[in-house]
Amino acid sequence: xxxxxxxxxxxxxxxxxNVLLECGQDMSHETMYWYRQDPGLGLQLIYISYDVxxxxxxxxxxxxxxxxxxxxxxxxxxxxxxTNQTSVYFCASTPGGSAETLYFxxxxxxxxx
Amino acid sequence: xxxxxxxxxxVTLTEGLPxxxxxxxxxxxxxxxxxxxxxxxxxxxxxxxxxxxxxxPEHQGFHATLHKSSSSxxxxxxxxxxxxxxxxxxxxxGNQGKLIFGQGTKLSIKP
Numbered sequence: 001x002x003x004x005x006x007x008x009x010x011x012x013x014x015x016x017x018n019v020l021l022e023c024g025q026d027m028s029h030e031t032m033y034w035y036r037q038d039p040g041l042g043l044q045l046i047y048i049s050y051d052v053x054x055x056x057x058x059x060x061x062x063x064x065x066x067x068x069x070x071x072x073x074x075x076x077x078x079x080x081x082x083t084n085q086t087s088v089y090f091c092a093s094t095p096g097g098s099a100e101t102l103y104f105x106x107x108x109x110x111x112x113x
Numbered sequence: 114x115x116x117x118x119x120x121x122x123x124v125t126l127t128e129g130l131p132x133x134x135x136x137x138x139x140x141x142x143x144x145x146x147x148x149x150x151x152x153x154x155x156x157x158x159x160x161x162x163x164x165x166x167x168x169x170p171e172h173q174g175f176h177a178t179l180h181k182s183s184s185s186x187x188x189x190x191x192x193x194x195x196x197x198x199x200x201x202x203x204x205x206x207g208n209q210g211k212l213i214f215g216q217g218t219k220l221s222i223k224p
Contacts, residue, residue: 033212042202042214045212056209101162102157102212
């Protein structure tokens with residue numbers, strides 16, 4: 001069963017703390033994404049990864065960084081979290097190529113106090 | 114740059130009435146267009162994808178027609194069901210494999 005797994009589902013942090021969001025997929029997909037979802041703004045692309053150590057900024061990369069050391073894992077890191085980073089974060093993967101379907105994880109709801 | 118516009122934030126309909134959700138786009142080339150659906154507390158998942166040969170994609174009673182002349186890919190269904198209540202995203206393929214989403218339209222179906 002094809003699956004994208006995100007951990008944790010819910011997370012509460014204080015402003016200034018570091019945050020690590022993890023994502024895994026069991027489909028050997030080359031391309032992985034991190035999006036954030038905010039009401040009225042839709043899904044905004046933070047970073048895209050084309051394979052191990054091959055990452056590219058999306059539309060809103062400021063305040064975030066990523067790590068992909070294995071094809072099946074893609075991490076999103078917030079160094080010194082800010083309150084405006086409170087959001088729902090979705091990881092997604094696709095086999096490769098721009099016309100392929102994205103498979104999304106269940107999301108992580110992050111609250112920064 | 115490439116962009117997707119969904120003008121309606123919320124569409125409320127009575128069960129049994131037709132559905133039409135608007136999607137227009139701007140792109141420097143001929144992209145693929147998609148509709149994703151997200152039910153409450155679930156992940157977005159693919160509903161429809163445009164074809165290269167102008168066929169009309171259909172799934173679960175929904176269909177969408179890509180009109181390149183008007184840069185539109187509106188989502189339609191002849192008769193709404195309560196279970197269609199969800200958040201719907203239109204998206205297009207941008208450069209470098211990026212998928213660009215619109216703002217989303219919340220569809221609420223009332224009995």
